[in-house]
Amino acid sequence: MSTFVSPKRIGMLTPSSNTVIEPYTSRLFMPFMETVSVHYARFKVTGISLSPESVKQFDHDTIMEAAHRLAEASVDCIAWSGTAAAWLGMEQEQALCRRITEETGIRATSTMAAFAEAVERLGAKRLALITPYTSEIQDAIIARYQAAGFEIVHDTRLEDQGNFSFATYPSDQIKGYAMSAAESKPDAILIVCTNFRGAPIAAEVEAAIGIPVIDSVSITAWQTLRLVGEDPSEIMGWGSVFAL
Structure with a gap:
C-alpha cells in the first residue's frame, strides 16, 4: 500500500476584488500538482488611491486576521500577494511579514520582497x-x-x-x-x-x-516555491524569472 505524502502548502493573502491571482497561480503550479498546494485568504480591497480610506484597507490588523485563517491550514509559508508596498513603503510591509511570523510561527514573504x-x-x-x-x-x-x-x-x-x-x-x-x-x-x-x-x-x-x-503574480510564485524547497525552473514557458 502506498503512503500518502502531504503536499507542501503555500498560503497567499489576496485582495478581495482580485480575480487574477488564483487562476494564474493554478496554471503556474501545474508542474507541482502532486507536491504543492496553494491556499488563499481574502481581505477587503476595493479601490486603490492615496485617500485615507484606501490606505486603511492595508491596516495590519485587518491583514493579520486573514493570515491567522491561513495558519489554521498549517501552511508552510504565507505570502502577501499584493503590491501596496510599492507606494506605501517597504518598511511597512517588512513589519507585516515579521508580525505574521511572530504570531503564527510561519515564514512570510511578499510580492514586493x-x-x-x-x-x-x-x-x-x-x-x-x-x-x-x-x-x-x-x-x-x-x-x-x-x-x-x-x-x-x-x-x-x-x-x-x-x-x-x-x-x-x-x-x-x-x-x-x-x-x-x-x-x-x-x-x-x-x-x-x-x-x-x-x-x-x-x-x-x-x-x-x-x-x-x-510580472507580479509570477514573481510571487517564484518566491514561494523557493521558500518551500521546490525548484521554480520546472515552470517553463512563463518567462525567464523562473530560471533565476
Missing part, C-alpha cells in the same frame, strides 16, 4: 514600470524606486482606481505596453499589480526583445 530580490539578482538598475494605477500612485512608486537608487526609464499608467477593474485589461494590451517599454532599453520591465494579466505575455515579449519581464 520578491521583486526586490529578483531585481538584485538581475543587477537591474534601469527599470521600466507598467501598472494600471493612477498618477498619484504611480508617482509615489517611482519616487520610492528612485530613492532606492533605481532609474525609471519608462512608465505606463492607466489611471484606473480599480481594484476589480484591473483584471479587465487583456493580456495583448499589456503585451503592447511591454513592447513599447523596450524602446527605452531598460534592464528589466516590471509589471506591478497582482490583478493585472502580465504573466502570460512575459515569455513571448522576452523572446522578441531580449529583456527580462517580471
Whole structure:
C-alpha cells in the first residue's frame, strides 16, 4: 500500500476584488500538482488611491486576521500577494511579514520582497514600470524606486482606481505596453499589480526583445516555491524569472 505524502502548502493573502491571482497561480503550479498546494485568504480591497480610506484597507490588523485563517491550514509559508508596498513603503510591509511570523510561527514573504530580490539578482538598475494605477500612485512608486537608487526609464499608467477593474485589461494590451517599454532599453520591465494579466505575455515579449519581464503574480510564485524547497525552473514557458 502506498503512503500518502502531504503536499507542501503555500498560503497567499489576496485582495478581495482580485480575480487574477488564483487562476494564474493554478496554471503556474501545474508542474507541482502532486507536491504543492496553494491556499488563499481574502481581505477587503476595493479601490486603490492615496485617500485615507484606501490606505486603511492595508491596516495590519485587518491583514493579520486573514493570515491567522491561513495558519489554521498549517501552511508552510504565507505570502502577501499584493503590491501596496510599492507606494506605501517597504518598511511597512517588512513589519507585516515579521508580525505574521511572530504570531503564527510561519515564514512570510511578499510580492514586493520578491521583486526586490529578483531585481538584485538581475543587477537591474534601469527599470521600466507598467501598472494600471493612477498618477498619484504611480508617482509615489517611482519616487520610492528612485530613492532606492533605481532609474525609471519608462512608465505606463492607466489611471484606473480599480481594484476589480484591473483584471479587465487583456493580456495583448499589456503585451503592447511591454513592447513599447523596450524602446527605452531598460534592464528589466516590471509589471506591478497582482490583478493585472502580465504573466502570460512575459515569455513571448522576452523572446522578441531580449529583456527580462517580471510580472507580479509570477514573481510571487517564484518566491514561494523557493521558500518551500521546490525548484521554480520546472515552470517553463512563463518567462525567464523562473530560471533565476
